[in-house]
Amino acid sequence: MDKRREENLKKFGNHIKKIRSELNLSQDEVVLNSDKLIKATVSDIENGKRNFSYSTLLDLAKGLGKHPKDLLDFEID
Known part of the structure; x- marks a missing residue:
């Protein structure tokens, strides 16, 4: 994976973590509210480790x- 893509995944992960924190949700609560996510996936996304x-x-x-568009509303390089 190229460096710019890695940086953008990290920025996305930070954005998701910020949204989750502002909503006072734990990763476990996000998993429970979803249909198919597991905690490892949420953690990997927030840490920029998963495409x-x-x-x-x-x-x-x-x-x-x-709404999915809210998750994509962040700055990328």
């Missing part, structure tokens, strides 16, 4: 109670 699919994005949005 994910569209369906995972939808599951994450559901777990956070947000």
Whole structure:
């Protein structure tokens, strides 16, 4: 994976972590609110360690109670 992609995954992960924190949700609560996520996936996304699919994005949005577009509203390089 190239350096810019890695940095953008980290920025996305930080954005997701910020949203989750602002909602006062734990990773476990996000998992419970979603249909298919597991805690390791949420953790990997927040830490910029996982590239994910569209369906995972939808599951994450559901777990956070947000529209998917809200999850993509962050600055990238």
